[in-house]
Amino acid sequence: MLIQEFRTKSLPWISIFVAVTLINGGILWWYHDRTWLGPDDGQLAHIAERILGGEVLHQDIQDVRPGYVNFINAAALYVFGPSLLSLRYPLAFIVLVQSILLFFLFRSYGAMMAGALSLSSVALGVLHYINPNHHWYALFFTILLICHLIWTPRTSRWYVPLAGLLIVTIGFMRHLTGAFIGMGTLSYLLFEESRNLKSSYPWQEQWMSRIICASMLILLGLYLLRSTDVVAFVMFGLWPLAFLFWQLTAPTIPNSKAISLCKELCLGMSIGALPLLAYHVVNGSLAAMIDDNFVRALDVLNWNYTKKLEYWMLPLAGMIEFSNNPKLSSFLSAVYFLILPFFAALNGFLLLVAIRRRTLTISLTLPVLAAFYGLVSLIFQVPVYLHLTSILSIGGSMWLLLAMKPRWQAPMIVMLLFLSGMSLTFQVGQPIIRTFMDHVRTAKTELFDSRGQLPKVDLWIDENSLKAYGKVVRIIEEETNPGDYIFALPNNAELYFMTGRRNPFRFFSTDHGVLNTSEVQSVIQRLEILRPRIITFSPNDDRNTSHSLAIMEYIRRHYVLLSKDKSFEVYLYREQSSSTEQNIDGQVGMAKH
Numbered sequence: 001m002l003i004q005e006f007r008t009k010s011l012p013w014i015s016i017f018v019a020v021t022l023i024n025g026g027i028l029w030w031y032h033d034r035t036w037l038g039p040d041d042g043q044l045a046h047i048a049e050r051i052l053g054g055e056v057l058h059q060d061i062q063d064v065r066p067g068y069v070n071f072i073n074a075a076a077l078y079v080f081g082p083s084l085l086s087l088r089y090p091l092a093f094i095v096l097v098q099s100i101l102l103f104f105l106f107r108s109y110g111a112m113m114a115g116a117l118s119l120s121s122v123a124l125g126v127l128h129y130i131n132p133n134h135h136w137y138a139l140f141f142t143i144l145l146i147c148h149l150i151w152t153p154r155t156s157r158w159y160v161p162l163a164g165l166l167i168v169t170i171g172f173m174r175h176l177t178g179a180f181i182g183m184g185t186l187s188y189l190l191f192e193e194s195r196n197l198k199s200s201y202p203w204q205e206q207w208m209s210r211i212i213c214a215s216m217l218i219l220l221g222l223y224l225l226r227s228t229d230v231v232a233f234v235m236f237g238l239w240p241l242a243f244l245f246w247q248l249t250a251p252t253i254p255n256s257k258a259i260s261l262c263k264e265l266c267l268g269m270s271i272g273a274l275p276l277l278a279y280h281v282v283n284g285s286l287a288a289m290i291d292d293n294f295v296r297a298l299d300v301l302n303w304n305y306t307k308k309l310e311y312w313m314l315p316l317a318g319m320i321e322f323s324n325n326p327k328l329s330s331f332l333s334a335v336y337f338l339i340l341p342f343f344a345a346l347n348g349f350l351l352l353v354a355i356r357r358r359t360l361t362i363s364l365t366l367p368v369l370a371a372f373y374g375l376v377s378l379i380f381q382v383p384v385y386l387h388l389t390s391i392l393s394i395g396g397s398m399w400l401l402l403a404m405k406p407r408w409q410a411p412m413i414v415m416l417l418f419l420s421g422m423s424l425t426f427q428v429g430q431p432i433i434r435t436f437m438d439h440v441r442t443a444k445t446e447l448f449d450s451r452g453q454l455p456k457v458d459l460w461i462d463e464n465s466l467k468a469y470g471k472v473v474r475i476i477e478e479e480t481n482p483g484d485y486i487f488a489l490p491n492n493a494e495l496y497f498m499t500g501r502r503n504p505f506r507f508f509s510t511d512h513g514v515l516n517t518s519e520v521q522s523v524i525q526r527l528e529i530l531r532p533r534i535i536t537f538s539p540n541d542d543r544n545t546s547h548s549l550a551i552m553e554y555i556r557r558h559y560v561l562l563s564k565d566k567s568f569e570v571y572l573y574r575e576q577s578s579s580t581e582q583n584i585d586g587q588v589g590m591a592k593h
Contacts (some may be wrong), residue, residue, distance in 0.1 A: 013111035017103055020115040024099045027424070028092045030329055034429040034447060034460050035330050037471065039086050039541075042129050042494020043508050045456075048073035049082065049497060059285035064297040066172040067276060069134045070172050076132070084497075085458035086519040087132040094140045095126045099148050102395065105366070109402045113409055116416040117398060121391045123420035124340075127428035128387040129585060135376070135388050141170045142181055142373055142392070149188070149365040153400055160189065160261060164268025172276055175293055180240075183216045184372030186365055187244055188365060189261050191355075193253040208255040210248055212262070217244040220375075228378045235341065236378055239348020239371045246355060260539040296512045308317045308383050317436040329426070329442040336422040337440055339415070340390060344374040347396035354400055364404045368524070370396030383439050387473045394419075431462045455498050468567035468579065475562060476534050484591045487533035490541050490548040492568075504530050510548040520547050524554050535559055537569040 017019055050061050051074040057067050073087050080086035085186040098120045107113040126136055145166040163185055179240020179243055190209050206355050224237040252258075280286040320332030353368040354360050370392040377389045394416070426442045435440065447460040454461075454469055476486060476499045493508035495501070506512020514520055535555050538544075559571035 006229070008429070013114075016111040016115045020099060020103065021096070024119060024308060025096055026119070027127070028096060028349075031130060031429050032088050032092045033458065035431055036457075036459050036461050036465070037086065037129070037432045038465060038494045039130060039491045039509075040133065040457075041087070042072070042492065042497050044073050044132055045077070045084055045497045046085060046161050046493035046503070048077050048087070050503075050577060052077055056283040056285050058280065058288040058292050059283060060506060062292055062296075062513055064292050064512050065134050065174055066293055067390065068169065069137050070174040070294055072137065073132055083456050084494075088130060089151075091130065091132040091136055094137065095122060098140050098143050098548045101143055102391075105147060105150065105332065106395075109398075110409060112413055112540045113398070113402065116413045116420075117395060120420045123423045123428070124390050124394070125362045125387055125581060127423070129432060134183070135177070138170045138173040138177040138376075139165055139183075139373075139388065139392070141173065142177075142369065145181065145185065146366050146369055147172070149185075149369075150363050154192075155384055157217045160264035161271070161559065163189070164265035164270075166268075168269040168272035172273065175297070176379075176492070177373070180372045180375045181369060183220065183469070184240065184369045186261070186265065187213060187216060187247060187372075188368045190253060190258065191243075191267075191364070191368070193257055193261070194251055202218060205254050206258075207496065209252040211257040211274070213244050213247045217241060218249070220244070222536075224375075224378070229310055232310060234380060234404065235311060235345045236374045239351060240347070240375065241343045241546050242348070242352055243355075243368065243371060246352070292512075296515065306515035311377075311386065314341055314383065314386075314435050314440070318440040321437060325441075327442075330440075332422055333426060333442050334543070336419060336427075340419065343390060343393035343397050344371070344377070347371060347374070347393045347400070348402040350397060357404075360403060366399045367396035383436075397521055404557070431465070450577045455500075457498065464567075469494075472536060472568050476501060476536075479562075479572060480533050482559035485530050487535045489535070489551065491535055491543045492536060492538055492541075492546070495536060501534075504532055506540060509543060510551065511543040511545055513544070514547040514551070516547070520550050523551055527551075527554070529575055533573050534562075535571045535573075537571070538567065539569060540566065550582075 032042065039531070046071050047061055047063055049056070050059060051070060052249050055061050057063065057070060063070060072090055075139070076090050077083075078085045080089055099121045103118040104122050106117050120179050125139075145163060148166065149159075149164055152162070161191055167178060167182045167185055170181050194209075220237075220241060224233055224241070228237055239275045315338040318330075318337040322330040322334045338409065347367050351364065351371055352366070354364060355364075370389075372394050374389045376387045379385065398412055398416075401412065426444065427439070428445075429447070431445055445462050448463055448466050450457040450459055450461050450466060453466060454473060457469075470494065476495065480486060480499075480501055482500045485503050485504045486499070488495040490512050491511065493503070493507035496503045496508075505513060506521065510523075514523055537552055539557070555571055559573055560570060562572050563570040
């Protein structure tokens with residue numbers, strides 16, 4: 001009887017779970033070595049390689065993120081070997097684990113729904129930008145935090161401290177994401193405590209929680225005022241602000257309980273921060289970490305190219321493409337981009353509806369943290385940053401819709417499968433292209449195996465990258481020896497990693513590394529001392545600044561142009577070439593322009 005009941009109740013969902021996990025694993029394996037963004041992959045590998053070489057993060061190597069992801073990447077290089085591909089193995093593993101967590105999170109809504117969401121977490125996420133960066137690890141630990149807050153009994157003495165530990169872990173992947181999730185978690189814990197109040201308290205006994213919420217509301221409002229436009233604000237920023245504002249007007253908890261919550265969160269955060277802080281204290285790099293993470297990192301708000309595109313253009317681009325090319329694939333692509341950008345707003349709207357329905361007894365952890373995590377999409381309004389948060393926005397929306405309208409389950413499953421299918425068919429495994437029109441077009445770029453052509457890459461990349469990097473790497477290898485200095489500006493650390501040549505500076509990108517004229521002079525002085533034989537320059541890189549251009553003025557006076565194309569200019573130091581007055585390009589087989 002028990003065996004028959006097990007077969008009836010358990011075997012169907014176990015079968016779906018196994019099938020979906022195998023599909024997700026297969027998809028991740030197929031795409032784990034597809035495409036790249038050279039500077040982004042390169043900077044992660046460059047930092048990890050220098051850490052393995054004994055250099056100290058922030059003291060010897062600049063990075064504007066706190067650093068946990070760099071040690072994961074360093075471990076990956078150590079275990080799997082010196083290759084960009086090595087960095088993707090831990091990433092693929094955590095994404096598979098993440099899909100399993102989401103399956104079990106939605107298990108109570110039915111195996112089919114759980115399976116569809118689990119599949120979507122892979123298809124609509126990392127495959128769009130399978131780069132081992134801080135964002136994907138922050139997303140993983142955010143989902144782990146959500147599972148903890150839902151699954152761990154609230155009576156556990158480690159319920160709040162463990163939440164604090166996960167928050168600081170997220171923050172030490174990417175501090176701004178950690179700040180968003182910290183606000184979301186604290187506001188959620190205050191909300192849950194007030195939700196369970198059996199009696200009200202006088203105002204003078206509950207001002208602490210109101211001050212906490214008001215402070216978060218002001219800070220978040222100032223950030224959004226500085227960093228986004230009206231449409232994106234309505235899509236992403238309005239809802240966490242509305243949640244915080246609602247908490248100001250609703251009955252709240254006594255001061256003693258609010259203080260206790262903050263103390264327990266701080267305890268967990270202290271434990272989570274201890275390894276990295278101890279590393280910097282021991283190595284004397286704490287001040288450098290603060291400068292990198294909280295002074296230089298703020299300069300990202302001044303980047304002009306972060307403000308060129310806005311999310312409302314995506315559905316518009318889809319409609320324009322369909323009007324110009326009225327095919328079924330163009331229509332489906334337009335629908336895809338008409339639906340996907342608005343899940344964050346749907347999640348936020350349903351969250352406000354849910355908190356007004358006091359009879360709704362489900363946990364609101366997922367939609368609350370999804371609303372705050374959605375703020376990650378605002379810093380760069382490009383499809384990659386939309387896909388960073390889409391699975392949480394979709395998950396929060398589904399969580400609330402299923403609780404309010406259980407009969408909508410079948411249409412939701414169909415919609416998730418449609419979005420996943422469109423993503424896998426037309427979007428993933430493609431070069432990180434720049435225009436919205438390129439994204440909505442359904443034609444796919446052919447990729448080529450870089451093995452044997454580019455050292456230490458081992459990825460399938462587009463033909464233009466293969467040719468451009470092959471040309472530059474060949475020049476560097478012909479004109480320099482392993483361990484020599486080269487200089488790649490403004491932001492091409494991948495050349496250091498691929499060629500085994502040394503970076504003369506602590507920074508890998510001039511947009512963070514050179515912020516004023518004094519630092520420009522310091523760079524020039526070091527170039528005069530070290531005289532790197534080869535310098536490369538990417539003239540069309542969006543990260544060029546007036547400072548990188550000033551450095552290039554010096555370089556052009558003291559170096560000879562060896563090669564120039566759409567991707568790179570390559571320069572050779574004058575005094576070290578015996579043939580600077582001859583046609584140098586002829587010697588290395590390159591055409592001079």
